[in-house]
Amino acid sequence: MLRIRNLSVYFQTIKGTFAAVNNFDLDLKQGEIVSIVGESGSGKSVCMLALMGLLSKNSIIKYDEISFEGKNILQLKDSQRRSYLGAKMSMIFQEPISSLNPCFRVGDQVAEVFRFHQGDSKKAAQDKTIDLFTQVGIADAKHRYRDYPHQLSGGMNQRVMIAMAIALKPKVLIADEPTTALDVTIQAQILNLLNDIRDKYNMALILITHDMGVVAMMADRVVTLYRGQQVEISDKEQLFSNPKHPYTVDLLASLPEEAKGKRLNSITGVIPPLHEIFTGCIYAPRCKFAVPECQKPIKMKSAGKNHLYRCIR
Amino acid sequence: MGEGAKFFFKSLFQNKAAFLGLVIIIFVFALALGADFIAPYDASYQDRESFLLPPSWEEGGSSKYLLGTDPIGRDLLSRIIHGSRYSIFIGVSVVSLSLIIGIIGGVIAGYFGGMIDFVIMRLMDILLAFPSLLLALVIASILGPGLVNAAIAITVVQLPHFIRLTRAEVMQHKTKEYYTATKVIGASKIRLMFITLLPNCFSPLIVQGTLNFSNAILDAAALGFLGLGAQPPTPEWGTMLADAREFVLSAWWVVTFPGLAILITVMAINVFGDGLRDILDPKLRKS
Amino acid sequence: MFKVISKNLLLMIPTLLGIVIISFSFIRVIPGDPVIALSGERAMTPERYDELMHEFGLDLPLHEQFFSYLGDVVSGDFGKSIATRRPVVEEFFTLFPATVELSLCALFLAIVIGIPVGMVSALKKGKLVDNLLMGVSLIGYSMPIFWWGLLMIVFFSGYLGWLPVSGRISTQFFIEAKTGFLLIDSLLSGEEGAFLSTIRHLTLPGIVLSTIPLVVIARQTRSAMVEILDEDYIRTAYAKGLSKFRVVGIHALRNALIIVITVIGLQIGILLAGAILTESIFSWPGIGKWMVDSIYRRDYPAVQGGLLFISLIVMTINFIVDFTYALINPKLRK
Ligand SMILES: Nc1ncnc2c1ncn2[C@@H]1O[C@H](COP(=O)(O)OP(=O)(O)OP(=O)(O)O)[C@@H](O)[C@H]1O
Ligand SMILES: [Mg+2]
Numbered sequence: 054m055l056r057i058r059n060l061s062v063y064f065q066t067i068k069g070t071f072a073a074v075n076n077f078d079l080d081l082k083q084g085e086i087v088s089i090v091g092e093s094g095s096g097k098s099v100c101m102l103a104l105m106g107l108l109s110k111n112s113i114i115k116y117d118e119i120s121f122e123g124k125n126i127l128q129l130k131d132s133q134r135r136s137y138l139g140a141k142m143s144m145i146f147q148e149p150i151s152s153l154n155p156c157f158r159v160g161d162q163v164a165e166v167f168r169f170h171q172g173d174s175k176k177a178a179q180d181k182t183i184d185l186f187t188q189v190g191i192a193d194a195k196h197r198y199r200d201y202p203h204q205l206s207g208g209m210n211q212r213v214m215i216a217m218a219i220a221l222k223p224k225v226l227i228a229d230e231p232t233t234a235l236d237v238t239i240q241a242q243i244l245n246l247l248n249d250i251r252d253k254y255n256m257a258l259i260l261i262t263h264d265m266g267v268v269a270m271m272a273d274r275v276v277t278l279y280r281g282q283q284v285e286i287s288d289k290e291q292l293f294s295n296p297k298h299p300y301t302v303d304l305l306a307s308l309p310e311e312a313k314g315k316r317l318n319s320i321t322g323v324i325p326p327l328h329e330i331f332t333g334c335i336y337a338p339r340c341k342f343a344v345p346e347c348q349k350p351i352k353m354k355s356a357g358k359n360h361l362y363r364c365i366r
Numbered sequence: 367m368g369e370g371a372k373f374f375f376k377s378l379f380q381n382k383a384a385f386l387g388l389v390i391i392i393f394v395f396a397l398a399l400g401a402d403f404i405a406p407y408d409a410s411y412q413d414r415e416s417f418l419l420p421p422s423w424e425e426g427g428s429s430k431y432l433l434g435t436d437p438i439g440r441d442l443l444s445r446i447i448h449g450s451r452y453s454i455f456i457g458v459s460v461v462s463l464s465l466i467i468g469i470i471g472g473v474i475a476g477y478f479g480g481m482i483d484f485v486i487m488r489l490m491d492i493l494l495a496f497p498s499l500l501l502a503l504v505i506a507s508i509l510g511p512g513l514v515n516a517a518i519a520i521t522v523v524q525l526p527h528f529i530r531l532t533r534a535e536v537m538q539h540k541t542k543e544y545y546t547a548t549k550v551i552g553a554s555k556i557r558l559m560f561i562t563l564l565p566n567c568f569s570p571l572i573v574q575g576t577l578n579f580s581n582a583i584l585d586a587a588a589l590g591f592l593g594l595g596a597q598p599p600t601p602e603w604g605t606m607l608a609d610a611r612e613f614v615l616s617a618w619w620v621v622t623f624p625g626l627a628i629l630i631t632v633m634a635i636n637v638f639g640d641g642l643r644d645i646l647d648p649k650l651r652k653s
Numbered sequence: 654m655f656k657v658i659s660k661n662l663l664l665m666i667p668t669l670l671g672i673v674i675i676s677f678s679f680i681r682v683i684p685g686d687p688v689i690a691l692s693g694e695r696a697m698t699p700e701r702y703d704e705l706m707h708e709f710g711l712d713l714p715l716h717e718q719f720f721s722y723l724g725d726v727v728s729g730d731f732g733k734s735i736a737t738r739r740p741v742v743e744e745f746f747t748l749f750p751a752t753v754e755l756s757l758c759a760l761f762l763a764i765v766i767g768i769p770v771g772m773v774s775a776l777k778k779g780k781l782v783d784n785l786l787m788g789v790s791l792i793g794y795s796m797p798i799f800w801w802g803l804l805m806i807v808f809f810s811g812y813l814g815w816l817p818v819s820g821r822i823s824t825q826f827f828i829e830a831k832t833g834f835l836l837i838d839s840l841l842s843g844e845e846g847a848f849l850s851t852i853r854h855l856t857l858p859g860i861v862l863s864t865i866p867l868v869v870i871a872r873q874t875r876s877a878m879v880e881i882l883d884e885d886y887i888r889t890a891y892a893k894g895l896s897k898f899r900v901v902g903i904h905a906l907r908n909a910l911i912i913v914i915t916v917i918g919l920q921i922g923i924l925l926a927g928a929i930l931t932e933s934i935f936s937w938p939g940i941g942k943w944m945v946d947s948i949y950r951r952d953y954p955a956v957q958g959g960l961l962f963i964s965l966i967v968m969t970i971n972f973i974v975d976f977t978y979a980l981i982n983p984k985l986r987k
Contacts, residue, residue, distance in 0.1 A: 107888055131897075138894035146885060146892075154886040156907045156983055166893055201983040217893065491664070492671035495964040495971075499926035500944060504960060507948045508683050584797055588930055591799045592945060607800055614803050615811040622807075625800030633795035640791075 054257060055081035055225055058118040062096070062103045062281075064327075065111045071327040073099045074281045081225065086251065086258045088272035088289075090265065090304065094324050096281040097261045098147065101227045105144055106134060122224070140170045143218040144227040148234055149210035153202040159213045160186070160198030166220040185216045190246060208239035212246070219250055226251075227259045232267065244271060265304055269293065274359070277301045280324050280335050283353075287360040297362035299340045334364065342366060377645040384641020390634035398450040405444035406432075409601045413439040418617045434619045436610065442620065445601035446627045452602040453583045453631060456517050460582035461575045463521045468528020469564065469571070475529065476536030477559045483533070490526040498523045502585055506594040513586075513602065516595040520585045524578050531574050535567035569646040576639035580632040587628050603628050657979050661972060668968065676961040677722050680953055687711055690953040693735030731958035736950050741958030745940060750833025751821060752932070752939030756924045758855055759862035763920065767867045768913065771874025776901065778879055786871070793868035798927055802861040802934040809857060816857050819936035823850040858935040862927050866920040870913065877912040881905045911982050918974025922967055 060077040063070050074096045081087055089097050102108045104119065106127055119125055126137050146152040154162060160182050167178035179198070186194035189212045202210055211231060218226055228247060232240035248271065251258050260271055268275055268289065275292045277285040277300060285298040296302045322339040325331075333348035334340070340347070346365050353361045379385055397404060419435040420427045427434060433442040475486040493501065505519035539545055540563065548562045589595030590604025598605055603624045610620035680687050689695060692705050706712050710721050725731075731741040770786055777783045809816045821835050822828065826847045828838045836855070839847035881887065882905055890900040928941035936942065940959060947955040 102888075105892060107891055135894040135896060138892055140894060144892045146889060148885055151885040152889045154890065154904055154908070156911070157904075165895070169893070169895055169899070203984050214889075217889075488664075488667045488671060491668040492675065494922075495668060495672055495968050496960065497922045497926035497929070497963065497967065499929055500960070500963060503929070503945070503948060504679070504956065507956070508679070510684065580795065584795075587797050588799060591797075591930070592933065594948070604797070604799075607797075607803065611803065614806055618807050618811075621800075621803050625797060625803070628797045628800065629792070629795055632797070633791060636791060636795050 054083050054122060055079065056118060056120045057104065058116065060100065060103060060114070060116040060119065062099050062108065063113040063115070065113065068328055070113070072281055073327060074103065077278075077283060078286075079276065081257045081259065083224070083257055084251070084255045085273050086260055086271050087274045087276060088260045088262060088268045089276045089278055090262055090268055091278035092263065092324060094280070095278045097278055098229050099281075100278070101144065101229060101259065101261065105138060105142065105227070107144075136170070139166055139218075139223075140221040141223050142225045142227070143221075143223045145211070145214050145218045145229060145231050147230045149207055149214050150202055150234075152214060153210055155202055157201075158199050159202055159205065159210070160200075163213060163217045163220060166217060170221055181220075182216070185220060186213075189213075189216045189219075189250075190242070191216070207235050208243065211235060211239075211243055215243070215246065215250070219254065219256075222254045223256060225257045225259065227261070229261045230263065231260075233263065240267075247271070277304070281327070282335055283363070284336065285360075285362040286353075287356075287362070291357065291360050295356070295360075297356050297360070297366075298336075298364045299342055299366075300336045301362075374645060378641065381641045381644065383637045384644075387634040387636070387638035387641065390630065391638060394450050394631050394634070395454060397447050398454045401448045401451055405441075405447040407441040407444040409440070409445050409448040410599055411440060411444070413441075415439070418613065418620070420617070421619050424619075433623050434617075436606075436620050437613060437617075442623055445606060446603070446624060449601040449603045449606065449624065449627065450631070452513060452596055452600065453586065453628070456513070456520070456586040457579040457582050457635075459517045460520045460524060460586075461579050463517070464524045464528050464578065465571065465575055467521075468525055469532050471525070472529040472532025473536055473559045473564060476533035476540070477555070477563070479537075486529065487533070490529055493522065493526050499585060499588055502589060503592065503594055506589055511594045511597055513596040513600065516586050516589045517582075519589070520582050523585070524581065527574060527578065528571070531570055532567060535570060536563050539563050539566050573639060573643040573646060576635060576642055580635040580639070583628065583632055583635075658976060661975050665968060665972065669965075672961065672964045672968075673723055673726055674719075676957050676964075677719055679957045679960065683953060690951070691732075691735075693952070726961065731961060732954040734947070734952055734955040734958075736947070736952045736955065741955055741962070744943070744955065745959065745962050747830075747833070748938060748940045748943050750830075751835075751937060752925075752928050752941060754834045754836060755855065755858055755862060755931070755937060755939060756921075756928055758859040759924060759927075760866060760917070760920065762859060762863040763867035763870050764917065766863075767870030768874050770867075770871040771913075772878055772901070772906070772909075774871070774875040775878030775882060783875075787875070790868045790871050793864050794872070796864060798861055798864060799930045799934055801864060802857070802931060805857050805861055806934070817854050818857075821851065821854050821938060822847065823854070826850060858931050858937055861934070862924065862931040865923055865927060866917075869920060869923070870916060873916040874909060874913050877909040878905060881908045884908075911978070914981065915974065915978055918971065918977070921970045921974075925963060925967065 057077060057079040060074060061072055062074040063072050077100055079087070089100070091097055099108065103112070103114050108114070114127070116127075119127055121137070121142065126134055126142070129137070153159060160179065163185065164175075164178035164182040167173040167181050168175070173181065183194045183198055186197060191197050191209060191212050197205070197209070202213075205213070211234075215231070226247075231247065232243050235243060244267065247258065247260075250256075258271075260267070262268060272289045274286070274288050276283055277298065279300050285292070285296070285301045287297075292301065293305065296305055325335065325338060332350055334343075334351050337343040337347040344365075351363050351365060353363050355361055378388070413431075413435065416428060416431065416435050417439050418437055419431050419439075421434040422429050422432050424434075431441050431443070433446070436442055436445070471486055475483040496504075502516070502519040502523045505522055506515055509515035509518060536559075545558070545562060549558060553562065586595055587602070587604030587607070590602045591608045593608060596602035596605045598609055606624040607621065610617070610624070614621050680690055683690055688702060688705050688709065688711060691709050691711075694701070694705070697705070710718055713721070729742060731745075733740055734744050737744060770790070774783045774786045806818050810818045817823070822839065826839070826842075826844055828835060828842050828844070828847060831838050831841055835851045836848070839851045882901075887900060887905055890904040895904070925941070928939060929945060930941075931937065932939045932941035933945050940963065944956065944959050944963075946952075947959065
């Protein structure tokens with residue numbers, strides 16, 4: 054349904070132009086949950102924002118193929134492209150509170166989707182929104198409709214965001230770290246909600262996260278991203294039982310049973326800055342197994358059905 | 367040269383507008399200092415043969431008087447050059463006076479808080495309740511017309527900005543760790559106020575000072591124009607404009623050039639101030 | 654919100670008192686004798702002097718003088734003008750509409766031009782249009798507006814001969830003052846050409862007075878917009894598939910207006926200060942010119958009353974601005 058080949062994103066800054074995402078591939082089938090994991094700054098958000106056409110003006114996007122239901126949405130006319138956004142493909146953002154407009158009632162912000170895409174009357178949109186609020190677990194939906202974002206908790210705001218994103222039953226829902234900003238108890242509720250919605254509407258979900266715990270709970274397939282490069286793509290079961298790339302191994306190692314749900318932080322070292330150019334493996338400087346060979350360009354290798362990784366080992 | 371200073375000058379050179387502003391400011395200062403040598407004539411020299419001569423490039427103009435002459439035959443260019451002194455004087459005296467008083471008042475208000483703060487802030491509220499120029503006019507009318515009195519009047523009017531800014535900065539820095547650390551080792555109040563806190567508040571004050579420099583020049587010119595600033599025959603730019611008012615429809619140059627001098631000077635300072643703000647204090651950009 | 658407002662109201666009390674003290678002291682600190690200042694009579698016999706002294710209450714102890722002045726002020730007695738022998742309040746209300754009319758026109762111009770200019774500039778940040786607009790705005794910002802007024806006269810009245818130089822309306826018309834606002838009165842009068850004449854007289858002073866507020870509004874709108882366009886919720890709005898027009902014109906603008914309204918409120922003081930110069934240049938019969946003339950005439954009671962009045966107006970407007978701000982900012986509403 055969604056196919057991405059060789060997507061690269063560059064940023065022009067005062068320090069020069071550098072790539073934030075390199076040669077990103079993705080296939081997404083209906084009803085599937087694909088998880089994109091990686092540390093902060095690895096390019097997860099940038100990648101999805103590029104797909105939605107929401108990147109800032111200083112970005113350059115290159116790709117061989119992007120097709121959504123057979124259409125290249127990035128090349129559509131502006132008005133046509135907009136008819137996809139928020140309707141067939143929508144996105145939930147990292148920070149629920151700052152992602153909602155502080156000046157408008159949360160209900161009206163959701164109702165706007167109905168009004169703008171379907172031309173619903175004010176009343177109809179309002180009723181649908183209240184209905185939707187109840188569906189995403191907002192108690193007392195009628196009154197919450199009239200609240201402003203600052204009057205709601207983070208979890209409530211995230212529910213509003215979810216309501217907004219699923220209002221028109223999109224084919225693809227991108228959730229960018231939907232639980233990072235929330236309390237642990239709320240996290241599970243939100244994830245369950247996403248899972249239920251996915252079941253109900255049979256939509257595909259791209260779930261971006263730091264958290265291997267979330268991956269374990271939700272994903273069908275997993276894409277591991279490291280500094281803009283895919284280092285491993287695999288089904289979840291295979292990844293957990295037989296991780297190939299040392300980075301994935303380290304990520305999983307940072308997830309002892311008792312620390313489930315915590316942010317990963319146990320890999321030593323930091324992601325090298327984007328303006329540093331690598332010919333070989335980008336992870337080599339932090340890798341326990343690094344050998345001189347790692348400085349050469351490395352291709353994706355197969356490790357069985359639906360399992361690719363980028364490492365010489 | 368320290369690392370900070372190096373960065374400062376590098377940024378300044380990169381910001382072309384601000385740099386140009388600085389060049390013009392230096393030029394005006396130079397004119398003010400060297401007016402006696404640079405200006406072709408004395409400011410009060412009258413050529414009784416040539417009243418209201420147009421600029422030299424206009425028909426009827428004379429090459430002796432580049433920008434023409436005024437209604438009583440004085441060289442406009444020379445008067446403008448001499449006039450730069452008064453604007454610079456006003457700017458420098460107003461800004462330094464209001465900086466000194468404003469800093470002391472603001473630091474005291476911000477440091478002590480409580481009743482002292484309340485009283486100082488209410489006093490500032492009172493000053494701010496009057497439109498600035500009106501207050502300056504009234505003060506000037508109480509003190510009597512004249513350049514020095516105008517400077518005092520404008521200082522009073524601008525004071526609230528400095529006091530409020532200093533106070534806000536001091537209050538902000540009082541919550542920082544370095545302050546608590548110094549306080550714990552038992553530093554004296556004066557030391558805490560003026561040696562520990564104050565230097566950290568300088569950037570925004572410098573920016574505010576620059577922007578108020580240009581306001582002071584504008585206000586002084588306005589007072590001169592309304593007859594309550596410098597008095598004729600002082601070649602203060604605003605006063606010159608007031609003198610030229612009745613010729614507004616007959617001799618455009620006596621009205622145009624003094625005003626242009628004000629505009630260019632003020633603009634240079636504003637551009638420079640904007641640049642300074644961008645370099646020194648990015649967060650100030652909002653206000 | 655109620656808290657914010659009542660706090661602001663409470664804070665106004667000491668300020669109001671301070672303003673009254675200042676205006677009370679004014680007559681007593683000006684050079685010369687307050688009796689002469691208040692009566693305007695220069696040569697008088699000692700008997701007359703004592704009589705006036707008593708009439709003005711200047712023979713009472715200072716604090717009693719103050720309380721009697723405070724009482725007068727509270728009951729709406731702001732003194733009597735020497736020049737016209739009329740109560741300052743009366744004088745003030747005759748002239749005030751002219752200033753209000755001029756200021757409102759200027760503010761209107763400043764808003765309807767300033768906000769769009771700021772928005773365009775923000776959307777085209779760093780591009781030629783932005784640099785051009787901000788360059789021009791810098792000129793406006795640095796402009797001595799009395800000079801700007803003179804230039805306008807030189808060009809539009811002198812060179813082109815299009816627009817009148819002074820007054821509110823051509824002298825051929827006699828318009829009965831019903832509201833004091835000539836734009837309305839001239840329409841009500843039904844006299845042919847009166848309205849047009851009013852507009853023509855209003856144009857130059859209106860433009861001149863609007864310059865500084867316009868530039869300030871444009872610059873502040875731009876900086877508010879630039880910041881807001883970077884916010885997460887703007888990205889959300891785009892992600893909803895909204896058009897750029899809707900995102901910028903509704904989602905971003907609404908947030909920017911909260912800031913811009915405050916800026917507009919702050920312009921009132923600037924407008925009144927500008928009115929002093931503008932009215933003087935264009936002989937506009939408003940309170941700005943009246944204040945300046947009163948200072949020239951040494952009509953101190955008029956200056957004293959006017960000063961008090963104007964500051965009260967500024968404070969009232971500031972209060973209304975705070976109130977509006979609280980009203981339109983959802984974070985303060987509850
Ligand atoms: N507009 C931009 N201009 C320049 N660089 C950018 C821009 N947006 C993102 N980047 C850079 O791209 C890189 C990837 O950022 P991205 O936000 O995709 O990371 P992420 O994986 O989503 O991290 P996080 O988990 O913190 O959300 C970062 O190094 C970031 O600094
Ligand atoms: Mg991200």
